[in-house]
Amino acid sequence: MIGESVPMLDSVARVMGTVDYMINLRLPKMLFGKIVRSQAPHAKSLKVDVTNAMRIPGVVAILTGEDLGANAFYGVAIKDQGVVAVDRVRYVGEPIAAIAAESLDAAEQAAVLIDIEYHELPAVFDAQDAIQAGAPNLHEKFPNNIFKHAKLRHGDMDAAFAEADEIFEDTFTSPVAQQASLEPHVSAAQWDGEHLTIWTASQAPFMVRKSLSEIFGIAPEAVRVIVPSLGGGYGGKGHIRIEPLVAAMARKTNGRPVKFVLSRAEEFVTVTKHAASITLKTGVKRDGTFTARQATLYWNGGAYADASPMLVPAGMVRAVGPYRIPAVHVDSYGVYTNLPPAGAYRGAMSSQTTWAYESQMDIIARKMGWDPFEFRMKNLFVSGEHFATGEELHDVHFVECLEVSAKGLGVPSPLTPLPKGEGQGMRVGRGYGVMMKSTVATSKSQARLKLKDDGTVTLYTSTVEMGQGGHTTMAQITAETLGVPLRAIKIIGPDTAITPFDSTTSASRSTSMMGNAVIAACGTMKKKLFELGSPLLETPVDGLRTENGFVVADEISISFGDILKRNDLNTVEESGEYSTSFGIDPETGQGVATPHWHQGAGAAEVEVDTETGRITILKYSAAAFAGRVVNPRMAQLQNDGNVIFGLGPTLMEEIVYDGGQPINPNLADYSIPSIRDIPAELISICIESGEGEMHGIGEMTLPPVAPAIANAIEDAVGVRIKDLPITAEKILRALREKSQR
Amino acid sequence: MILNVNGSRHEVEAGTRTLLEVLRDDLGLVGAKEGCGIGMCGACTVLVDGKPISGCLTLAEQVPGKEILTIESLEKNGQLHPVQQAFIDERAFQCAYCTPGFILSAVALLNENPNPSEDDIREYLSGNLCRCGSYQNILKAVVEAGKRLR
Ligand code: FES
Numbered sequence A: 001m002i003g004e005s006v007p008m009l010d011s012v013a014r015v016m017g018t019v020d021y022m023i024n025l026r027l028p029k030m031l032f033g034k035i036v037r038s039q040a041p042h043a044k045s046l047k048v049d050v051t052n053a054m055r056i057p058g059v060v061a062i063l064t065g066e067d068l069g070a071n072a073f074y075g076v077a078i079k080d081q082g083v084v085a086v087d088r089v090r091y092v093g094e095p096i097a098a099i100a101a102e103s104l105d106a107a108e109q110a111a112v113l114i115d116i117e118y119h120e121l122p123a124v125f126d127a128q129d130a131i132q133a134g135a136p137n138l139h140e141k142f143p144n145n146i147f148k149h150a151k152l153r154h155g156d157m158d159a160a161f162a163e164a165d166e167i168f169e170d171t172f173t174s175p176v177a178q179q180a181s182l183e184p185h186v187s188a189a190q191w192d193g194e195h196l197t198i199w200t201a202s203q204a205p206f207m208v209r210k211s212l213s214e215i216f217g218i219a220p221e222a223v224r225v226i227v228p229s230l231g232g233g234y235g236g237k238g239h240i241r242i243e244p245l246v247a248a249m250a251r252k253t254n255g256r257p258v259k260f261v262l263s264r265a266e267e268f269v270t271v272t273k274h275a276a277s278i279t280l281k282t283g284v285k286r287d288g289t290f291t292a293r294q295a296t297l298y299w300n301g302g303a304y305a306d307a308s309p310m311l312v313p314a315g316m317v318r319a320v321g322p323y324r325i326p327a328v329h330v331d332s333y334g335v336y337t338n339l340p341p342a343g344a345y346r347g348a349m350s351s352q353t354t355w356a357y358e359s360q361m362d363i364i365a366r367k368m369g370w371d372p373f374e375f376r377m378k379n380l381f382v383s384g385e386h387f388a389t390g391e392e393l394h395d396v397h398f399v400e401c402l403e404v405s406a407k408g409l410g411v412p413s414p415l416t417p418l419p420k421g422e423g424q425g426m427r428v429g430r431g432y433g434v435m436m437k438s439t440v441a442t443s444k445s446q447a448r449l450k451l452k453d454d455g456t457v458t459l460y461t462s463t464v465e466m467g468q469g470g471h472t473t474m475a476q477i478t479a480e481t482l483g484v485p486l487r488a489i490k491i492i493g494p495d496t497a498i499t500p501f502d503s504t505t506s507a508s509r510s511t512s513m514m515g516n517a518v519i520a521a522c523g524t525m526k527k528k529l530f531e532l533g534s535p536l537l538e539t540p541v542d543g544l545r546t547e548n549g550f551v552v553a554d555e556i557s558i559s560f561g562d563i564l565k566r567n568d569l570n571t572v573e574e575s576g577e578y579s580t581s582f583g584i585d586p587e588t589g590q591g592v593a594t595p596h597w598h599q600g601a602g603a604a605e606v607e608v609d610t611e612t613g614r615i616t617i618l619k620y621s622a623a624a625f626a627g628r629v630v631n632p633r634m635a636q637l638q639n640d641g642n643v644i645f646g647l648g649p650t651l652m653e654e655i656v657y658d659g660g661q662p663i664n665p666n667l668a669d670y671s672i673p674s675i676r677d678i679p680a681e682l683i684s685i686c687i688e689s690g691e692g693e694m695h696g697i698g699e700m701t702l703p704p705v706a707p708a709i710a711n712a713i714e715d716a717v718g719v720r721i722k723d724l725p726i727t728a729e730k731i732l733r734a735l736r737e738k739s740q741r
Numbered sequence B: 001m002i003l004n005v006n007g008s009r010h011e012v013e014a015g016t017r018t019l020l021e022v023l024r025d026d027l028g029l030v031g032a033k034e035g036c037g038i039g040m041c042g043a044c045t046v047l048v049d050g051k052p053i054s055g056c057l058t059l060a061e062q063v064p065g066k067e068i069l070t071i072e073s074l075e076k077n078g079q080l081h082p083v084q085q086a087f088i089d090e091r092a093f094q095c096a097y098c099t100p101g102f103i104l105s106a107v108a109l110l111n112e113n114p115n116p117s118e119d120d121i122r123e124y125l126s127g128n129l130c131r132c133g134s135y136q137n138i139l140k141a142v143v144e145a146g147k148r149l150r
């Protein structure tokens, strides 16, 4: 079962359009919600008058800052974000009030009648501007707007740079982008006395539960979070999003449920990808080895810290790269600005950091006269070596990832020269990228299995099915480990009232973490079945195995269901847990950053039209290390998806702001890749290892896309783009500058 | 007004609402979904007289007398449409939010052109977006469905 490409369990529903997404949810007596948002990027003395709005027929309740208690602030580590704004607004789009009405029409009519007054303040939108003396301050507690400074200190920098023959210093930037799942953020909430039920399109039901219990001062068990299948997440539905507002609104509707569906424009002000400016100073010797790297990262966190206090340190670890570098210092800063809060974006933080370190690899190689492929191969980590955190690397396959992706381009050797292109002004080039990414260091997954006397097995899991096939994967692992047919398995969850704890569905952690919890639950279930079956089969426990729903001894066997029946049991339930608790020292970054490393590589062949700057991706070949693959075709599809998703931030995605106001918050002016943008040839390969540790593969092939393409462009036409996205205009401008030199 | 949806006549009070709203809210046909609301993503695709249109841009009052087909019409007597089956066989979806729109566009394409080239398919499906990036398998599924339908 593991290793078999079964279709997704609910494939038929998926092609019939009958999946129960949040957007379809209708509850008895349900009200419709609408959010009123700030038009100003920064203002104080906020006054909200709802008198006129309340007069609209059908309006049931309006939520404002006045309704909030002292605990109505949230954030993963820094509780700086109000459920709605209180006294102060800090970005265009910040919720100021919410309306619950009998119809969306009524809610929308009321929305325009809410009178808002505030006193505008100077605002700042760029992270490096925000840390200058005299810049507008967002939160008094953080006078220089830096809410997080993560540090990695490894080796003696001065000595290491002194040893270098050549020192390179380059800055690479990524703009604000948006996750843009086709399904928007949707949540509905209902109170029954002091019990809250929330249905929500979230990747992190237990984080939502914890946060809501803190905001409303109720026990975590009094909050029930139910998550149906998601229409995409990509990090944008991780952590806490609109749930606090929706729950606070529902507290004012006398027990009636209220549902909020965000519009596309609202999506763009709800969560974004961190804009980043990353400066790498790297020392190399003439023999092609590194001496030192100093990385300075500025992450634009937006107006509230949100998940950034966790992501900024992750970005620090992810900024070093998969190469042997004796001395490494990293300073990773999370900075407040007057933009919407930033969160995880598929390939979180690694997209920005890989863009930097893999672009600089080629800059160095070209300047030093080395082949970029060989330079990488020579310096890539192998198992047993030590990373800049001091931890020993195990099961690392960067060399293989790079080799396999290069081979996918179909050339005899990466060193084979490319014909430079045919036709007027057409030039072809080849480039590579390799990525090393941590997953969550400390997290926990639990799973529960229920076996019924009809032989069916229900797996209760809080892994969110968001298109990655998480539920199918878990069913396959259960089928294989427990020894039951796939069709006997049903999956329930997430529903925090009945499914056990899981930290989050993100960072490509589910297959490994929840997968191991399921394996543990299957182990205890089997043990139980052997104990119950041993007397019936007159065979000692160690002479038993399971197969296809039966406990099997040498010559006889008995079905799981019959074992239960013969023991007068209707059901048997068993649980399993898997957790990791690693971590690094906050002052030095030394320790263990991750249970295992995510590894991916990409190779691109591009054609550049020197007359127009237009880029065509002729071939793209991606490789990810997957350990043991549960479902090969689904894994490959996810890898393809990474590459295609990655083309967005590489070539087109950028939210453009004018004074903090997004000017392209729609899918006409903010382009995401269409079927016409995909490479003519796209290959993606999962690399497996004998040891059989299961790795996630949700992101591995994404971060290499941008640098591989930028490197291929330089190979083709000799210009270096350091600021994403790589547009035709930027290439043309760089070509002109080059020809004028 | 009377709308002819999936072969049956439905009396609806549409007002100035879009076809998408009427299909979802009044007729309970929720396979078509809003993704962008402005005709860019194709998640709301339905067929009107055989042509794929954006339900989010079409007012219900524009389509009385026309034959409207939604994803719900494709499966017949427990039998999936060959395009639907090909989408499963080729693993042409992940979150599947986009899938009904893609399938309907592909059905329309294959009706117009039973043997499309890969370029034809890319061109015809360029108004449908898939953020999960399932395009490569969608292409394969449409090619495969074409073969099965010929
Ligand atoms: S919702 Fe109609 S095209 Fe996007």
Ligand code: FES
Residues within 6 Å of the ligand: A182, A231, A232, A467, B092, B093, B094, B095, B096, B097, B098, B099, B129, B130, B131, B132, B133, B134
């Ligand atoms: S499968 Fe998720 S948007 Fe297409």
